[in-house]
Amino acid sequence: MIYRWMPFVMSLMIISSCSRISYWSDHPEGIVYSDYKTYQMDDQCSDYDPGVNPINQIRIKNALEIELRSMGMTPSDDPDLNVKFFVKNETKYFYENCVEEYDRYTGGDQCIEKVHSYQEGTLVIDFFDVRRNLAVWHAGARGEAWDSIDNPDPVIKRMVRDLMKEYRNLGKAESFASVE
16 A cells, blocks of 8 residues: 555655746836847856856856857847846855743753754846846846756756746737837
8 A cells, every 4th residue: 555655755755855946037118129139248247156166157158148049149249238147155044943832841941043054046147238228137046056056057057048938938028118
């Protein structure tokens, strides 16, 4: 009987152990995204966290270039868009505190406050309209700390691909009002 449940339990454990990545994006209304045909990568990512593996910067840049080219955009010295990105690791804290009344029933005053810390990695991508000097797209992904990812290539490619899906969807449902 228990053996019938084993595949279900194992698959549940595998699914729950996968790291979760959360995505967000923001953009102003009234931008015609199909007008953007050229881009330039900003190599001056000054906000790059020095504690993060610098090879990941190259991986992100390559993944972004692949996605932009797959959308029909071309690199240019006189671009429509300036593409910037940065990554960082951030230490987050989770506080756990027991209720003292509960401890009295369990045999004593052993209420202990615990502080758990963990690392979280963030990738932020910004697109700027060069001619208008206007931010036209801001997006990010938050997940596992950059240096704790075992195989960063597929993770970075997936993060960039999923973020760029958001940008692609803007071009499909664009508003044709002009932004001054």
